[in-house]
Amino acid sequence: MIIKAQELTVESFAPYGSFINPMNGYEGDETIEFTPDRMMYQVGGRIGSMSSIRIKWRPMEFGVTEYHDECEEVFGGFGCEVVFHVGLVSRTNQPIPESFAVFRLPAGWYARVKRRVLHHAGFVVGKDDVAAGVVLLSPSAYTIDCHVIELEQPIGIEV
Structure with a gap:
């Protein structure tokens, strides 16, 4: 048996699942554009969420950071190299x-x-470069489990 490959469209794929193109869905020209909860999926009886992010070049310094109490975060799949910061919070x-x-x-x-x-x-x-990728989180994590901290002074990044 041979099966011919079809174009991936919402209609043709609907009986099997759903898909996103992380390069689509952005309306502005911001350097960081995040679209939360673009795709929900079942994970062992729980719901997972796939969001998309597009990043354009901006000066290499950060003055904002965030953390989540209840969920971890996975990000990546970008078509180019990206640098990112991490850090710890006190009690x-x-x-x-x-x-x-x-x-x-x-x-x-x-x-x-x-x-x-x-x-x-x-x-x-x-x-x-323009980096488009995905972010995996719990649904609505950015509204119910996101603690944003503005730093007193920006921190520069050397590549």
Whole structure:
């Protein structure tokens, strides 16, 4: 038997599931565009959520970070290299400055950050690069389990 490959469309794939194109769905020209909960899926009786993110070049410094109490976060699948920061929070929910680190995420790779680990959208390395990828979280995590912290001073990144 031979089966001919079909174009992936909402109608043709509906009996089997759903899909997203992380490059589509953005209306503005922002340097970071995040679209939460674009696809929900079953995970052992629980619901998971796939969000999409598009990142354009911006100066390599961060002044905002965030963490989640109840869920971990997985992000990646970008078509270009991205750098991202991580850090730890104290028992009083304040950043521990000496714990900050920055890592290179090669194109196509994924990273998982644990609960209560500081992080935020990464930075594309190339000035002309546009990174589109996915973020896996609990549904609505960005509205019910996201603690955003503005730093007193931005922290620069050296690549």
